[in-house]
Amino acid sequence: xxxxxxxxxxxxxxxxxxxxxxxxxxxxxxxxxxxxxxxxxxxxxxxxxxxxxxxxxxxxxxxxxxxxxxxxxxxxxxxxxxxxxxxxxxxxxxxxxxxxxxxxxxxxxxxxxx
Amino acid sequence: xxxxxxxxxxxxxxxxxxxxxxxxxxxxxxxxxxxxxxxxxxxxxxxxxxxxxxxxxxxxxxxxxxxxxxxxxxxxxxxxxxxxxxxxxxxxxxxxxxxxxxxxxxxxxxxx
Numbered sequence: 727x728x729x730x731x732x733x734x735x736x737x738x739x740x741x742x743x744x745x746x747x748x749x750x751x752x753x754x755x756x757x758x759x760x761x762x763x764x765x766x767x768x769x770x771x772x773x774x775x776x777x778x779x780x781x782x783x784x785x786x787x788x789x790x791x792x793x794x795x796x797x798x799x800x801x802x803x804x805x806x807x808x809x810x811x812x813x814x815x816x817x818x819x820x821x822x823x824x825x826x827x828x829x830x831x832x833x834x835x836x837x838x839x840x
Numbered sequence: 841x842x843x844x845x846x847x848x849x850x851x852x853x854x855x856x857x858x859x860x861x862x863x864x865x866x867x868x869x870x871x872x873x874x875x876x877x878x879x880x881x882x883x884x885x886x887x888x889x890x891x892x893x894x895x896x897x898x899x900x901x902x903x904x905x906x907x908x909x910x911x912x913x914x915x916x917x918x919x920x921x922x923x924x925x926x927x928x929x930x931x932x933x934x935x936x937x938x939x940x941x942x943x944x945x946x947x948x949x950x951x952x
Contacts, residue, residue: 757938768944769884769928776938784939816883828874829940831883 729753730832732817738838745804747835749817758800759818759829760784760792769816775800807839842867846929846943854951859916861946863929866910873905873912874940876928884928888914919950 733748751758759774761784771784773792781792789811793801800819804811814836820829843866853859861875872891876884890896890903890912902915912931916923926945 759939761942766944769942771939771941774939782938785941828886828889831885834883 730817730819730830732815732832732835734835735833736836738840739804739807741808741839743804743807743839745807745837745839747802747804747815747817747837749800749802749832750798751800751817751819751830752798753819753821753830754797755819755821755830756797757820757822757829758794759820760790760800760802761816761818762786762813763816763834764813772802772815807837809839811837812839813837842870842931842941844929844931844941844943846927846946848944849947850949851946852949852951853919855919855921857919857950859919859923859948859950861914861916861927861929861948863912863914863943864910865912865929865931867931868907868910870910870931872932873903874930875901875903875912875914876930876942878926878928878945880925916948919948921950921952924948924950 730751760772761769763769770786775781775794791803814834817832818829845864875888877887878884888903890905896903900917904913926947928945929943930940
């Protein structure tokens with residue numbers, strides 16, 4: 727089974743803090759994604775990566791950055807957390823482009839910014 | 841900007857009934873369509889994918905695609921209380937083939 731692991735399940739951070747959300751997948755997938763999910767807004771794509779050191783902006787990249795130094799690891803960075811970034815963050819991966827294949831989600835990271 | 845529209849629900853059905861979940865999408869060139877199930881507090885899990893017009897059946901689930909009408913649906917036969925969840929429709933996204941754009945989901949409630 728594909729396993730996508732998000733190391734931090736529940737975090738509480740203060741406004742202005744730098745926040746790292748880590749994601750690791752164990753199936754040698756090329757593509758990795760970060761989504762956020764909010765009530766009434768659904769799942770929205772923040773960033774994705776189709777190769778090591780490659781990154782592409784999704785639909786809502788403002789206030790976020792990402793890092794993919796190794797194939798299995800994709801990190802989401804909030805340079806200066808704000809209260810409107812309180813959300814559930816979902817990491818996902820897929821073997822080939824997501825439009826042609828299943829994407830697998832991690833269990834989610836619940837971030838509260840106070 | 842591609843859009844995927846779903847009725848937010850809740851859709852309430854009695855146990856044993858057929859639940860019908862609907863989704864429309866805006867981009868006529870979309871090629872790949874997925875249904876994910878998400879239980880409260882959990883992450884989405886894939887239940888069906890469909891790429892061609894017509895029906896695709898997998899157990900109690902049937903996905904239906906009509907590209908001319910830009911419409912995809914999910915039928916759940918013999919609905920069970922364990923089917924109570926939010927169902928997300930997804931299509932290949934704004935970045936072409938690489939990503940998925942999700943609808944906001946329809947909540948399904950199956951009463952015993």
